[in-house]
Amino acid sequence: MNNINTYYLVDYENTGTSGFIGCEKLKKCDRIYIFYTENAGKINLDILSDHGKSKMTALKVPVRKQSVDMHLVSYLGYLIGKNKNKECRYVIISRDNDYDNVIKFWKNNKIKITRKKYISYDTNKKLSENTELNKLYDDLIVITENEKDTDGVMNIINRCTSKTAVNNSLMNHFKDGKKVSEIYAVIKPYIQDKN
Secondary structure (H helix, E strand, O other), rough: OOOOOEEEEEHHHHHHHHHHOOOHOOOOOOOEEEEOHHHHHHOHHHHOOOOOOOOEEEEEOOOOOOOHHHHHHHHHHHHHHOOOOHHHHHEOOOOHHHHHHHHHHHHOOOOOEEOOOOOOOOOOOOOOHHHHHHHHHHHHHHHHHHHHHHHHHHHHHHHHHHHHHHHHHHHHHHHHHHHHHHHHHHHHHHHHOOO
């Protein structure tokens, strides 16, 4: 079975480190392109060292209004043109729905493309939104009341190898037992495979 090349274009300014959830499971046929400016927050070095078998490229762009968006979309067009005779998938990693018109344009031109909030590691599934993770993210936003804390929870889920570590990390992050209990109730189905 031939693996289809999948290109992940990450709007780091928009997603922060949560955009990389699942990248450790990527295959050799996957590519990650990180678009960021000097104003970007710190990148967790664990992400850079554990992105599965995929190749990762960081692309620093000038600081300007919508600079990351414009450079990412431009590079997307370059990749599509470069791979016009190959079967490829393209995934924009961003919570910014401003990319949706570009995605609609390319879909109308028979390109396999979507937008996700974070990297999904099951590249064999039909290319579509990972509604389960998106629902989790949306449920967490209601509890945490902001994207920064929600991203923090998603990172904790991703990096912790046991339920105890998840709980302890949540307590360290929020320092509020009631809030941690609410969060834990929501994430519990997603961490069942942890010891």
